[in-house]
Amino acid sequence: MIGRLNHVAIAVPDLARAVATYRDALGARISAPQALPEHGVTVVFVELPNTKIEFLEPLGATSPIAKFLERNPEGGMHHLCYEVSDLRAARDRLVAAGARVLGDGEPRIGAHGRPVLFLHPKDFLGTLTELEEV
Ligand code: CO
Numbered sequence: 001m002i003g004r005l006n007h008v009a010i011a012v013p014d015l016a017r018a019v020a021t022y023r024d025a026l027g028a029r030i031s032a033p034q035a036l037p038e039h040g041v042t043v044v045f046v047e048l049p050n051t052k053i054e055f056l057e058p059l060g061a062t063s064p065i066a067k068f069l070e071r072n073p074e075g076g077m078h079h080l081c082y083e084v085s086d087l088r089a090a091r092d093r094l095v096a097a098g099a100r101v102l103g104d105g106e107p108r109i110g111a112h113g114r115p116v117l118f119l120h121p122k123d124f125l126g127t128l129t130e131l132e133e134v
Pocket residue numbers: 007009054079081130
């Protein structure tokens with residue numbers, strides 16, 4: 001069921017500073033910032049040969065990553081995203097196995113314009129896990 005690692009997401013308090021760090025220190029190629037008000041974040045993607053790194057900066061007063069950044073003021077690894085070919089089939093299989101899907105359990109459109117779901121970190125080794133349909 002599980003496919004490629006689509007991206008690793010890092011929550012950051014200052015997107016411009018994060019971009020400068022990866023661009024100047026690591027020579028990374030980075031996409032333009034994209035505001036996603038419905039997700040409460042602004043994102044950029046660091047393009048690597050085999051995967052992507054997603055930087056998340058809070059957007060708006062009720063950002064879902066605000067609490068994470070309170071606990072991790074310098075930023076930190078926020079989630080992993082794996083690709084699946086059929087998101088609803090993957091969800092049904094996981095729910096049947098006892099895993100918890102966050103929110104109402106229905107896929108939402110993520111930063112790549114594709115359906116995504118998030119799985120409860122307590123069910124996946126303490127790591128927030130995103131599934132994206134590709
Ligand atoms: Co993500």
